[in-house]
Amino acid sequence: MPKAKETVLEIDLSALTHNFNYLKSKLQPQTKFLAVVKAFAYGSDAVEIAKHLQKLNVDYFAVAYVNEGVALRDAGITAPILVLHPQSISFKTLIDRCLEPSIYSTHVLDEFIKITKAQSQKDYPVHIKFNTGLNRLGFKVNDIDSIVSKLDNTSSIKVKSLFSHLVASEDTNELEFSNNQIEKFKTIAATFEEKSGIKPWLHMCNTSGIINYPEAHFDMVRSGIGLYGFGNSIEEDNKLKPIASLKSVISQIHTIEKDETVGYNRAYTAKGIEKTATIPIGHADGISRIYGQEKGFVTINSEKAPIIGNVCMDMIMVNITNIDCKEGDEVIIFDNKYKANTLAEAANTISYEIMTSISQRVKRVFIP
Template sequence: MAKAQETVLEINLGALTHNFNYLKSKLQPNTKFLAVVKAFAYGSDAICIAKHLQNLHVDYLAVAYTKEGIALRDAGITLPILVLHPQPINFKKIIEGCLEPSLYSPKILTEFISVAEQEVQNNYPVHIKFNTGLNRLGFWENDIDYIVTKLKNTNSIIAKSLFSHLAASEDKNEERFTKNQINTFKTLVTEFKSKINYSPWTHLCNTSGVINYPEAHLDMVRCGIGLYGFGNSTKENSNLKPIANLKSVISQIHKLEPNETVGYNRAYTAKHFEKTATIPIGHADGIGRQFGNGKGYVIINNKKATIIGNICMDMIMVNITDIECNEGDEVIVFDNSHKANELAIAVNTISYEILTSISQRVKRSILS
């Protein structure tokens, strides 16, 4: 693997294949696999990732917003694509792009039926979302009669699936809550199916649900973070491979005398004779201000170099007083050995935020 000569996000498709196969191995043969590729495939490259998953014969893709789904269609992705948070202004575009919306409220259901009828659709596939405890989006149990009536009174749409979202499937301390969610969902599915003359698919599990609650795999599972290399526990992280390596390079080395300051607002003061390295990556690239002032770090020649001072828009400065290095040397922000979830702990966030914050201006390099 070539050493970085500029800031670059390497995307390892071999690691993606490994993660897909590992998660798939947890499922029964007939359980379908939906891959979540929202937010530029968790900060990587949605088109590249979606094409690779399509080659791996994943069953479904999911995005958050219509624009993301349209971009995949424009790139030649033919898999069914679930739009998790559609807005009525985009309903016509959803139909034009053969995307499948999540319908989660009476208003959204009514408005999509209206657009589908205007577009002369017949049995257009939609996905009905129920709220079982996350309290973010979704119909309630007592909406079932309303939904069924609306579905029976139109030929324009058909419920392809019923689904919900687990709130704390990674947390063993919340096992009772999660099992209550699972039971609530199974109960409302039974009621829904008893009142309509066909049988929609059901899906509930995210990555942690796949790992921790096999009884809830149902007809399909939805995996996001696991595909990108994180399983929300130390044990499962060891079974997965992060697909992204964020690297950069030392632009310049400075020697500081005691009491000299570094960066904006003179936020760091040298305590003695010190050396710093300036690296071309900053908050415009996804390294937020919370990384600065001794909280975040990078790896240079296998040693941890603490970020000092305030994060700049395009640069960070790190302390290399005890590290042998030169201008032009490679810098690792995170990779398969120095993982994003470990960096996340240092700056009091989660791996999801570290990954999805990487700016689109950072060069992407695809590794097979």
Template sequence: MPKAQETVLEIDLSALKHNFEYLKSKLQKDTKFLAVVKAFAYGNDADTIALYLQDLGVDYFAVAYTGEGVALRNAGITKPILVLHPLPTSFHTIIERCLEPSIYNWKVLNAFLEVATAKNQKQYPIHLKFNTGLNRLGFDLEDIQTIHSKLQWSETIHIKSIFSHLAASEDLSEKAFTEQQIQSFKNITETFEKVFDYKPLLHLSNTSGILNYSDAHLDMVRSGIGLYGFGNSEKENKNFKPIATLKSVISQIHHIEKGETVGYNRAFKSEEAITTATIPIGHADGIGRQYGQGKGYVIIKSQKAPIVGNVCMDMIMVNITGIVCEEGDEVIIFDTSHTAEHLANTANTISYELVTAISQRVKRIIIK
């Protein structure tokens, strides 16, 4: 693989295929697979990844907001796209672009029904979100009868699925809570089928739900972080391949004398003579200030080089004392060995935050 000559994010589609096939191996043959490609496919390249997954046979896609769904349609995605957090201002666009909204409260339901009726829609697919303990979005069990009363004479919309979201499926110390959520969703689905007299698609499991709760796979599962190479545990991480490698180069090397300072606010004061390298990546690229002051590190010539002082908007400085390197040499911010999860841990955060923060100004290179 060629050495980086600038800051780039390499995206390995073979790793994506591996992760998809591993997750699929956990499912029953008829269980549908929804790929979550919100936030630029978790900071990668949503168009390329979604098109590749569509070719691999994904059944559904999910995005957070309507604009993300529109971008996928423009890229050539023809599979159904669930919009997880639509806002009423986007409902005309949702219908025009054949997107499927999550309906999670009365205001949203009433607003979408009004727009769909005005547009003379028949059986337009919607997805009802229920709250089972995450306490973020969703109707409650007690709302089902009123929803039925409101919709029973309407042919405008069709409830294609009902779903909920697990709050702590990756944390086995919270197993009792997760099982309580699963039971709550079961109660919701049983009540729904009794009141509405039909069975929509049921989905509850996220990546960790797929891995840890086979009884909660139901009709469809939703995976985001697993597709991109993280299993939310040391055990499962071994079964996944991170799809992204973030690389840069050494722009300049400095020899810092004892007592000299490095970077903004003179945040680092050297207690001895050291050598630093300046790298063209900063908090505008997704490497937040929390990685500064020696917490985060990069890899140069297979050795760790800690970040010195504050992270700048466009640059970081790292300590390369004892590392034999020169200007123009490649720098690894994260890859398959020194993963985004490892780097995120240094700042007491999670891989999700780090990878989704990678700026769109960072060049993407697709490895097929």
């Protein structure tokens, strides 16, 4: 690849294909694969990622909100799209664009039945979410009778799947809790089928669930972070390929004297004669202020350069005292060698946060 001449996020579509195929290899042939492309496909570009995955015959997509699904439909995505956290104000748009809602509460169920009836819908597909321990969204097992009663009184909707979400599928210290969740979900599914006479698809596993709980793959699995190259363990990370590389350049180099300060609020003081480089990327681009004060770093000519002082809106300054470099040289914030999770851990956060924070003003470049 040519060296970066500006701040860019390079997206390697061949790495995406690799990750998809690797995760698919963990499944039985009949198990469906749902690709999670919410949050601008974890900061990559939801439209381009979805287009590529649709060519690979992914079975389903998932987004968080209706407007994310609309953007995919506008771009020509025809595969089914599950909206994980729809709001009732968007239900008409959801129906107009053939999106499928997660129904997670009595209020949402009542509102969606009301609007589907008003629009003379029949058997509109919905997905019922059950809370098995995450305590974020979802019905409880004792809601089943009420759900079934409402379903019996309408033909406007039809349950396509039941699903839940594992709390700590990556954590081997939480095996008992995860297994209890799986058993609880099996009980919910059996009770629902018995009382409703409906046998919907079941899905529960996220990326770490795909890897660690094959017995819970059920009819479909959902993968987000794994598609983008992270497996929530060192072993699995080594089998996946990060698809995104965030790069920039050195705009200017300064030599500063001992006791001179750098940046806003004089947050860094030179300990001796030092060299600093200014990089055109800042907190408006997704490099949070938490990475300042030498908590974060970039890589220049294979050497780590700590971020010094406070992160500015459009710039960071890094210490290059012991690095052989010049203005115009490429800067790696993260790539497939210097990974986003390593940078994130340095600031006590996670790869999800840094990836999804990359501003859409950062140019995306797609590598076939």
